[in-house]
Amino acid sequence: MPAHHSWGDGAFKWLTLVMALSVFVLIALIGYELAHGSQLAFRKFGWRFLSSTAWDPVSEQFGALPFIFGTLVSSAIALVIAVPLSIATAVYLTEIAPRWIRQTLTIFIELLSAVPSVILGLWGIFVMVPWLRVHLFPSLQNVFGFVPLFRGPIYGVSILAGGMIIAIMILPIITSVSREILRSVPGLQREAAFALGATRWEVTRIAVLSYARKGLFGAVILGLGRALGETMAVTMVIGNRPEIAASLFAPGYTLASVVANEFTEATTDIYLNALFEIGLVLLGVTLVVNALAQLLLRTFAGPTVKSA
Amino acid sequence: MTCACALLVILPLALIFYHVLKSGIGAVNWDFFTKLPKPVGESGGGMANAIVGTFELLGLAAVIGVPTGVLGGMFLSEYGSSRLNRWIRFAADVLNGVPSIIWGMVVYALIVVPMKGFSTLAGGIVLGMMMVPLIMRTTEEVLLLVPNGYREAAVALGIAQWRSILQIVVRTALKGIITGVLLALARVAGETAPLLFTAFGNRFWNHKLTDPIAALPLQIFNYAISPYEDWHRQAWAGALVLLLLVAIVNVTVRVLTRDRFKNS
Numbered sequence: 001m002p003a004h005h006s007w008g009d010g011a012f013k014w015l016t017l018v019m020a021l022s023v024f025v026l027i028a029l030i031g032y033e034l035a036h037g038s039q040l041a042f043r044k045f046g047w048r049f050l051s052s053t054a055w056d057p058v059s060e061q062f063g064a065l066p067f068i069f070g071t072l073v074s075s076a077i078a079l080v081i082a083v084p085l086s087i088a089t090a091v092y093l094t095e096i097a098p099r100w101i102r103q104t105l106t107i108f109i110e111l112l113s114a115v116p117s118v119i120l121g122l123w124g125i126f127v128m129v130p131w132l133r134v135h136l137f138p139s140l141q142n143v144f145g146f147v148p149l150f151r152g153p154i155y156g157v158s159i160l161a162g163g164m165i166i167a168i169m170i171l172p173i174i175t176s177v178s179r180e181i182l183r184s185v186p187g188l189q190r191e192a193a194f195a196l197g198a199t200r201w202e203v204t205r206i207a208v209l210s211y212a213r214k215g216l217f218g219a220v221i222l223g224l225g226r227a228l229g230e231t232m233a234v235t236m237v238i239g240n241r242p243e244i245a246a247s248l249f250a251p252g253y254t255l256a257s258v259v260a261n262e263f264t265e266a267t268t269d270i271y272l273n274a275l276f277e278i279g280l281v282l283l284g285v286t287l288v289v290n291a292l293a294q295l296l297l298r299t300f301a302g303p304t305v306k307s308a
Numbered sequence: 309m310t311c312a313c314a315l316l317v318i319l320p321l322a323l324i325f326y327h328v329l330k331s332g333i334g335a336v337n338w339d340f341f342t343k344l345p346k347p348v349g350e351s352g353g354g355m356a357n358a359i360v361g362t363f364e365l366l367g368l369a370a371v372i373g374v375p376t377g378v379l380g381g382m383f384l385s386e387y388g389s390s391r392l393n394r395w396i397r398f399a400a401d402v403l404n405g406v407p408s409i410i411w412g413m414v415v416y417a418l419i420v421v422p423m424k425g426f427s428t429l430a431g432g433i434v435l436g437m438m439m440v441p442l443i444m445r446t447t448e449e450v451l452l453l454v455p456n457g458y459r460e461a462a463v464a465l466g467i468a469q470w471r472s473i474l475q476i477v478v479r480t481a482l483k484g485i486i487t488g489v490l491l492a493l494a495r496v497a498g499e500t501a502p503l504l505f506t507a508f509g510n511r512f513w514n515h516k517l518t519d520p521i522a523a524l525p526l527q528i529f530n531y532a533i534s535p536y537e538d539w540h541r542q543a544w545a546g547a548l549v550l551l552l553l554v555a556i557v558n559v560t561v562r563v564l565t566r567d568r569f570k571n572s
């Protein structure tokens with residue numbers, strides 16, 4: 001190649017390389033800043049931070065357990081609600097729906113995924129929570145009140161409301177990833193099942209769903225990863241009370257919400273450090289869950305499956 | 309039964325759109341787009357600074373996020389060994405999974421603390437950083453779709469690789485790259501959490517890049533959790549504007565790309 005070409009080539013390659021390597025720089029920045037910012041709290045509380053239920057800025061006692069509990073419970077509720085709906089919808093979209101329904105539904109589901117979290121939260125505060133407080137929760141308490149999960153005063157804002165709003169947020173992602181997984185199941189599997197005399201539902205259940213088990217599980221874990229980091233919509237409907245309670249109607253508090261609410265109000269260094277440490281816990285949990293999801297999705301269908 | 313589930317999935321979307329339209333449309337008026345927020349407790353005023361603020365932040369974010377993301381995506385699709393690329397893709401996916409509030413905390417420690425104040429710059433930087441992995445992945449995907457024949461023809465004609473990438477491959481994939489950028493912009497336009505402690509919000513116009521700045525999602529959040537009826541009304545109006553903005557970009561982009569890729 002003529003010499004004057006190699007100058008441009010080399011320069012451009014290095015330019016794009018540096019830009020691509022920025023992702024590593026960003027990851028390093030995130031890890032460093034969170035670790036550095038939580039140093040004071042880590043040195044003062046050590047591992048007790050994860051098991052203590054105190055959250056008292058005045059006496060400077062901080063513990064993350066109520067938030068870990070809130071995050072886990074609200075995410076679990078969200079999964080319980082969203083996973084069956086999403087997978088059923090994905091099955092409907094890939095196996096049953098005619099093309100025009102499939103296309104319109106897909107656009108709507110993608111539209112739902114584009115709704116900003118704060119708008120969902122706004123709707124949650126002014127529409128969903130009052131409805132829960134007046135209609136759904138009292139009915140639940142009437143029918144299931146003997147279970148500790150459904151006892152206690154009803155405010156509307158609650159960990160159950162938080163779980164429900166997270167469910168709405170993760171429905172689109174689980175549905176679309178599940179759809180891609182189901183689409184990648186080879187047609188041969190279905191045809192073989194039909195040839196053996198299986199009914200429509202049996203074909204779906206045996207040939208498609210159990211074949212795609214691993215990928216579907218990956219989609220669910222991806223949804224979980226998204227649910228764990230959800231901040232705004234949850235903050236607006238969960239009640240923001242740092243306590244662990246047995247009732248689903250009790251207000252709760254998640255890792256992301258406490259940071260969102262109290263970060264700009266943190267008056268002392270140790271308070272801010274405690275919040276950074278909460279961010280570190282959140283980051284750690286989210287990274288592990290997302291890595292697990294990526295692993296499942298990639299080893300199932302190969303790099304052609306987009307993980308949104 | 310699965311059809312019922314599918315309809316149930318769309319139900320929240322329908323409800324949200326209905327309520328945002330119903331409550332927002334009454335509150336959107338000329339004042340809303342042109343006036344600043346009134347003092348606490350007084351009714352009237354608007355969200356002009358928030359709307360302009362969102363566009364300012366998006367502009368700043370684009371300056372940071374688009375070149376980095378697009379050029380990085382070019383590297384992933386055109387150059388690099390498959391091992392390095394796998395790690396870069398993994399890192400980009402990891403970054404895509406980082407909760408947005410953590411981005412806010414990082415940029416707070418990185419920019420707000422040394423600058424001793426909340427600023428437009430910090431807000432733009434955090435949104436730009438969030439856009440980088442998004443745009444990188446979408447650019448890479450779109451570039452990979454360009455047939456290799458184009459690149460081979462360019463080599464056969466003696467064109468330098470960097471020119472063939474920029475002028476031939478990218479130009480072919482330009483529509484896809486632009487849609488990827490627009491989608492990323494629409495996504496960060498709705499982000500509130502990272503702006504909570506970087507841009508912080510402002511009840512007036514910002515005059516310098518080092519001033520705090522109002523943004524639409526921030527303003528919606530602050531008004532929504534406030535105790536004033538008039539602010540609730542304005543929050544719905546802001547939600548309508550933001551939702552329409554995001555929805556229009558998303559639908560347009562997806563309709564434009566659907567006939568190209570013919571998927572589903």
